Amino acid sequence: MNSITTRTAIITLEKENFVRMTMLDEVYLDLKDMQENHEAENRLTNNQPHVVLIDTRLNSMSSDEARRFSAGEEPAKYRIAVALLFKGLAGRIGANSMITVYQPKVMTEKFNEEAKAIEWLNNILERK
Numbered sequence: 001m002n003s004i005t006t007r008t009a010i011i012t013l014e015k016e017n018f019v020r021m022t023m024l025d026e027v028y029l030d031l032k033d034m035q036e037n038h039e040a041e042n043r044l045t046n047n048q049p050h051v052v053l054i055d056t057r058l059n060s061m062s063s064d065e066a067r068r069f070s071a072g073e074e075p076a077k078y079r080i081a082v083a084l085l086f087k088g089l090a091g092r093i094g095a096n097s098m099i100t101v102y103q104p105k106v107m108t109e110k111f112n113e114e115a116k117a118i119e120w121l122n123n124i125l126e127r128k
Contacts, residue, residue, distance in 0.1 A: 001013060002044055003044075004043065004044060006033070006037055006040055007024075007027070007036070008023060008024055008029050008033045008037065008060065009021050009023050009024060009037050009040075010024070011037060011040045011044060012044075013044040013045060017048065017049060017050040017051065017080075017125055018051055018121065018122075018125065019044060019045060019050050019052045019053070020052075020053045020055065021037060021041065021052055021053070021055065022055040022058075023054070023055060023056050023058055023060035024058060024060070025059065025060075026059055026060070027058075027060045027061075028060070028061045028062070028063070029060065029061070029063065029066045030062075030065065030066055031063060031065040031066050031069055033062075033066065034065075034066035034067075034069050034070050035069065038069075038070070038075050041075075045078060047078055048078065049078055049079075049080050049128070050078060050079065050080060051079070051080050051081045051083070051121040051124055052079055052081075052083070052121075053083045053114075053118065053121060054082060054084050054085065055085045056084065056086050056091055056094065056095070057085060057086060057087040057091065059087075059090070059091070067097075067098060067101075067102050068102055070098075070102075070104070071103060071104040071105065071108075072105060073105060075105075075106075076104070076106045079106045080106065080107070080124060080125070080128060081106055081108070081109075081120075081121060081124045082104065082107070082108040082109075083108075083110075083111055083117035083118075083120055084098060084099075084109070084110045084111065084117075085110075085111050085112070085114055086110060086111070086112055087112065091112070092110070095110035096110065098110075107124070
């Protein structure tokens with residue numbers, strides 16, 4: 001497995017076309033951080049279509065600009081789907097906000113169980 005560590009996340013290519021982005025504990029992402037994470041994601045996949053599991057269970061937070069960027073056109077160039085993995089009420093609120101307020105350009109679902117998130121993403125890859 002190849003991985004890149006940024007100031008806010010560990011981004012790992014777990015298998016072909018499957019990226020795990022694990023947010024570090026208690027980090028706050030600004031626009032620059034979010035852009036850096038997406039650049040790392042694309043380097044790992046060689047700008048090929050892929051799915052992403054974003055693990056936010058360690059209570060990361062992000063700015064409005066960062067969330068807007070993450071849901072926008074630039075990350076959508078190579079993303080097929082995104083699974084947001086969260087823990088607790090604050091995580092659920094954040095995941096709901098990401099989906100309903102920012103309306104990501106790619107299929108995005110929220111999960112509180114890792115196995116279900118991975119299964120959902122693998123099913124999407126199988127259909128491609």
